Amino acid sequence: MKIIFTDYPFFLLPPIVQSGMIYYPIIAVLGILANVISIVILSRGKCGLSKCVSRYLVAMAAADLLVVVIDVLLFRINHIYFPETFLFITQVCAFHRALNHAVTDISVWLTLSFTFDRYLMICCHKLRSRFCTEETAARVIATVCPLLCFKNIPWYFAFEPKISVHNVAWGCNVKQECLIEPTWISFNWIHRCISPLLPMFLISLLNALTVGHILMASKVRRNLRGSKNTTNQNDAELESRRNSIILLFAISGNFIMLWMTYFICFLWAQITTRRYFTGLSDPSLIADETSYMLLLLSCCTNTCIYAVTQSKFRGELKSGMKYLWRMMSKCVKEGF
Template sequence: MKIVFTDYPFFLLPSILQAAMIYYPIIAVLGILANVISIVILSRGKCGLSKCVSRYLVAMAAADLLVAVIDVLLFRVNDLYFPTTFLFITQVCSFHHALNHAITDISVWLTLSFTFDRYLMICCHKLRSRFCTEKTAARVIATVCSLFCCKNIPWYFAFEPIFSVHNVAWGCNLKQEFFIDPTWICFSWIHRCFSPLLPMFLILLLNALTVGHILKASQVRKNLRGGKNGANQNDAELESRRKSIILLFAISGNFIMLWMTYFIFFLWTKITKRYYFTGFSDPVLIADETSYMLLLLSCCTNTCIYAVTQSKFREELKSGMKYLPRIMLKLVKEGNQCRN
């Protein structure tokens, strides 16, 4: 059976477990609340963003919400506090792992899709009218979701039970073939290349191209507007680009920073072929857990980015916070009336 860490005094647990037992519940709560708020506000369409951008941001918030629920709450928190629930049955556990990987891939590739959409909008004038539309955004989102759900099906077959009770298989251990069979090794590399190696490279490339285009276009516009005198004049086009690029760089930069530790650790394990831990104080285990902590933090940071970079989002958030107590009070009154 799995160890129930809550059966032991908290102060006797290893430091990495203490940190995890505090960290993951906080991330689960913040991730769920932040993404629900983002979905509600962005869906109202009052943030001054185009319908295309709003589609991508709502989809990204929905994917992050699923990460917070499926990965953080039902996987990390459940394993630490309730490790003997039905989620530990092998079939359920294997499906959970496959779904976990699919949701994470979708979240990553929606970030890349948004970055590519902004690249087309800013740098490719001939293509933006055709591709930077709400309808195209919906198609891209549906394609990404379908593709990565199918791509992660093999994860369901990568696990074997740890033990059996009354002919019911419990637990999920990666099969030994996963580490030695060429097919599984190839699948593992493809999986890591798709998330996060290729997205990280493409995001950095697209951002570099976007910055180069903006700097060049800005210089041309300043020259056309009269050199130094024109540089001080208000330019609505440049201001619009500035706001778009701040949002783009904040989201993509946040993604790269939070995934970087995970990516470096993955490369290290492949180079050293160190796939095991000797104990809770093993630096390899601590590095592995830290990389996941940073990775999963990304599921609740985009809302903070919207609040910092988008003034209209902040206004909608403040407005919602004002009405929330009224709504709660109204619900309490209605509940009391129903009881009476």
């Protein structure tokens, strides 16, 4: 039914398969641990972040966790190591593909929502008291998630069985009409524009506007402080803005860089009109798989960003590790 890569010696497999067999398990372990840790620490509300920001970051971590579980663990690792499980029954496979698109879209649009919230907070003083609240964040999250799930329902109907075994349909092949019918082609373009083209453009635009506002406000503030002969004093407001912009740029910049290769590969496929790969050594396949590896890496890096940019997050992380070490030591001692 499928090529079972584990039946062959590792050194005889194509490099892209060898990379996947090593890379995806590492991403699964790191992604699950990193996002669970982020959810636990941020949910405690002791990182010095506003409740609004914490709500967005927890939602983003939860979405990234779902991407790691659904895409990396249940699809890519399953495809390599367990290619004949029930997940490859056509109905299950089609549902899984649609769900995979949905959680990926949710992860992308929550990043955009967070960027827009920070833009309002920093640049729009008249609107921030109304929209930059925990209640608004909850409403945005509760709206984005079901809408994007609904938007990806058509993907369930885009696949057909590869083979039938004992009257059970197995595998997921993209239907031929999805490649040639204008309706499906338009849907595919809309899907790619909604995620990631439009979010990438909006995130870049919002970041540019935010930077311009901060530079102008900082210049004015320094001039005012200089006229009062207080230039040697620490400016808490400027320090707060600096921390906010570091966190914002680290998250959104990381998203754009790791998604860029994926979008370039999609554009190249549309320009060249290639629909199939010639084999596992096809350069186009290698580029496509590499773009997915980078895309999935973005679901594991936010915890590192929090740890690098937020001192209180680092403190909570260290406290948690010390607590786990104490518990493990206690269990070991009691065991003996």
